[in-house]
Amino acid sequence: MNGLNQLLRLQKWTLxxxxxxxxxxxxxxxRLQSDIAKLDEEVAREIEVARTDLEASRHLPPYxxxxxxxxxxxxxxxxxxxxxxxxxREEIAETYGDIKKTEQTIENRLERxxxxxxxxxxxxxxxxGLEQHRRKTKRES
Numbered sequence: 319m320n321g322l323n324q325l326l327r328l329q330k331w332t333l334x335x336x337x338x339x340x341x342x343x344x345x346x347x348x349r350l351q352s353d354i355a356k357l358d359e360e361v362a363r364e365i366e367v368a369r370t371d372l373e374a375s376r377h378l379p380p381y382x383x384x385x386x387x388x389x390x391x392x393x394x395x396x397x398x399x400x401x402x403x404x405x406x407r408e409e410i411a412e413t414y415g416d417i418k419k420t421e422q423t424i425e426n427r428l429e430r431x432x433x434x435x436x437x438x439x440x441x442x443x444x445x446x447g448l449e450q451h452r453r454k455t456k457r458e459s
Contacts, residue, residue, distance in 0.1 A: 322424050329417045343403040350396045354389060361385050367434045 361382060368375040 326420045333413045340406045354392050361371050
């Protein structure tokens with residue numbers, strides 16, 4: 319039983335670690351999406367400046383290309399991290415299922431022990447009852 323309790327503790331620790339990992343990945347996705355939004359705002363500001371400034375309008379196409387590539391990399395990072403998050407969530411579900419199985423196994427073993435104790439106690443009670451009946455019958459004969 320002690321081995322199962324240790325296994326259960328390990329599984330719960332693993333589940334906590336996976337949940338922390340998932341939370342970190344969610345935070346990373348949010349940060350990357352925020353970076354994308356900031357990049358889009360920056361490009362929009364530069365476009366506005368380029369409308370009124372001839373020098374800025376000359377530099378706008380290479381700037382937009384560079385920012386488009388940066389945005390692409392950020393979007394790819396979001397996609398990669400999202401895949402990793404999905405994998406971790408699957409591991410969380412699997413670990414949670416393992417915990418439930420281990421808890422059920424522990425409960426089943428405890429129930430079997432309770433039943434064995436109850437059966438032994440009932441046998442002792444039955445034996446005492448039979449002994450009392452024999453004594454009573456012996457006295458009456």
